[in-house]
Amino acid sequence: MATLQISRIFTSKSSSLNLAEFPLLHVGVIRTSRRNSSKDGFSTVEDEKGLEVGVGKSNKEEVGNGRVHLNSQSVGPENKTVVGSSINEVNGREEEKEDIEGGEKSPTRVTRSIVFATSEAAPYSKTGGLGDVCGSLPIALAARGHRVMVVSPRYVNGGPLDKNCAAAIDLNCRIKIPCFGGLHEVSFFHEYRAGVDWVFVDHPSYHRPGNPYGDINGAYGDNQFRFTLLCHAACEAPLVLPLGGFTYGEKCVFLANDWHAGLVPVLLAAKYRPYGVYKDARSILVIHNLAHQGVEAGITYKNLGLPLEWYGALGWVFPTWARLHALDTGEAVNILKGAVVTADRILTVSEGYSWEITTPEGGYGLNELLFSRKSVLNGITNGIDADEWDPSSDKLIDFQYSIDDLSGKVKCKTALQKELGLPVRPDCPMIGFVGRLDYQKGTDLIQSAMPDLMRDDVQFVMLGSGDPETEKWMRASESAYKEKFRGWVGFDVPISHKITAGCDILLMPSRFEPCGLNQLYAMRYGTVPVVHCTGGLRDTVENFDPFANNGSGQGTGWTFSPLVKESMLGALRYAIETYREHKTSWEGLMKRGMERDYSWDKAASQYEQVFEWAFFDQPYIK
Ligand SMILES: Nc1ncnc2c1ncn2[C@@H]1O[C@H](COP(=O)(O)OP(=O)(O)O[C@H]2O[C@H](CO)[C@@H](O)[C@H](O)[C@H]2O)[C@@H](O)[C@H]1O
DSSP states (O other): OHHHHHHHHHHOOSSOEEGGGOTTTBSSOOOOOOGGGOTTSSOOOOOSOOOEEOOEEEEEEEEETTEEEEEEEEEOTTSOEEOSOOHHHHTTSOOOOEEOSSSSOOOOOOOOEEEEEOSOOTTTOOSSHHHHHHHHHHHHHHHTTOEEEEEEEOOBOSSGGGGGGTTOEEEEEEEEEEETTEEEEEEEEEEEETTEEEEEEEOGGGBSSSOSSEETTEEOTTHHHHHHHHHHHHHHHHHHOOBTTBOOOSOEEEEEETGGGTHHHHHIIIIIGGGTTTTTOEEEEEESOTTOOOEEEGGGGGGGOOOGGGHHHHEEEOOGGGOSSTTOOOEEEEHHHHHHHHOSEEEESSHHHHHHTTSTTTSTTOHHHHHHTGGGEEEOOOOOOTTTSOTTTOTTSSSOOOSSOTHHHHHHHHHHHHHHTOOOOTTSOEEEEESOBSGGGTHHHHHHHHHHHTTSSOEEEEEEOBOHHHHHHHHHHHHHTTTTEEEEESOOHHHHHHHHHHOSEEEEOOSOOSSOSHHHHHHHTTOEEEEESOHHHHHHOOBOBTTTTTTTOBOSBEEEOSSSHHHHHHHHHHHHHHHHHOHHHHHHHHHHHHTSOOOHHHHHHHHHHHHHHHHHSOOSOO
16 A cells, blocks of 8 residues: 555656645655746745646756757746756756767767765765775766755764754755655755755654664664665655755666666666656765674564565575574675666666675675676766865875975974874884775784884874774784884774874775775875775775886885785785885885875766666666
């Protein structure tokens, strides 16, 4: 029954939706104001009794006379048809039309409606790289002319990030989501910033102390519920939210990030397209980390708000050795698997990782399925927020510096030594680590190598939180190596900037690394990375060769393999010796790293190519 309630809305897609027809879905409704009545370019909520939400028949691609451009024909709130107002106009930008006729062939750019579904987006929420990516890539895509919405939960946890969400306004649009044996009401908050519609799904289950996924007692037991709500809400948002006076409409491309958003492609395939909705949409699964797949007991399938006959898409049977007891049938639902088998395309955050996940070593059980979808699987290396991470303007570090004047870097180092209570020694090689204390990040290798490393004349600073045993070890190591080691337990962005700027070497012995951002930040700050040769680390760190280029050197750091203590220590020793004995080579390493292009714009243009391929093909599941 619950399924039917949503399906009613899908069948009436031809004109404006009268929300009064769907009382169970929409408790509060919005009366939208037309764009020219809204200063900011987004809707203002006038009361709770207005009845209609304009449904933009937007983003029709018109191809004729060699011109490709977008037109939006929208039915406004007063049922007046607004013709010729392009989506870009809605966002307050000029529509881009590029002539591909005759003469020199100029690139044709098609602007799209893009919907990110994600469990975190900086600066509103961040526990790691996913937050960084979903906070920056949308802005880069919007800057290239696309209409971009990011849908993430509205976390309220009493932490410092809460204030970042304060500017978001309640759209007074409530929908009821049929899942987990009932109808669960969520509402939407919205902020228009940096050209992007930041949409926050509000529900009491997002309001609790801790981070987005858990607290000191571990992961929340209701994460499947919390992220099921997110996915349903993300699918509804383009249909029901008249942002800037116009909904995004059905012709959009969904970027479902990691398992938390993995139900989005499944819902499009199983719940919307059978009713004729989202036939023109495309879904792209973006894998930031395959190790987390959203696996729960098979019996929970019925909670997800999906038709029963779609069980097979998510169904997952653990091998016998992985079962807990003799009666355990190993039956589970795996949300990421569901996304892999229903998404129109799949992306990973580096090219190397897109290959690794098709191998038994890197595939976490999904390698064969991923291999079977190889023709639509690509990797695009992440960019970085070049404004936030710029040593020449970074306010979080004590001294600014640039490739032309590196003098501030050593000052950052001494300031960091002072702050950490380490001996202030500008010429002592300082090694840093920043990251989640997790098996993925290879912190066990750091632990096992520390006694050897501490015999050398170096300093080591480690920032991270996560595994309690590693946190304990960091505290103990501080006492054991008072003059050389500091462990900063916690999640602290200003300190991460100070470490990135102040250290000479950044160590990343990750077991696997889909992309990795810290090595990119490090290189931009002239801090030389020493990394395990895997995934995105292999793609982004070029091994140092002192003899290349007629002896002037080549490369930006050291990559080591295999992942054992000895090879890590070997690479570190090369780095330390180069720092001490070969100052010119070291400066070359720093500068080559600093001058690389890490901008999101490059990655954004590659995303555009993937969108083009996605729309070129028919939907994978019609
Ligand atoms: N204690 C702490 N204090 C302050 N800041 C901290 C911190 N611990 C981590 N961070 C920050 O969190 C981010 C971590 O990014 P990563 O890409 O290294 O890892 P993560 O594994 O979370 O992301 C996953 O997704 C990203 C994005 O796609 C991939 O790059 C990556 O390989 C994949 O594992 C960085 O901005 C880092 O500075």
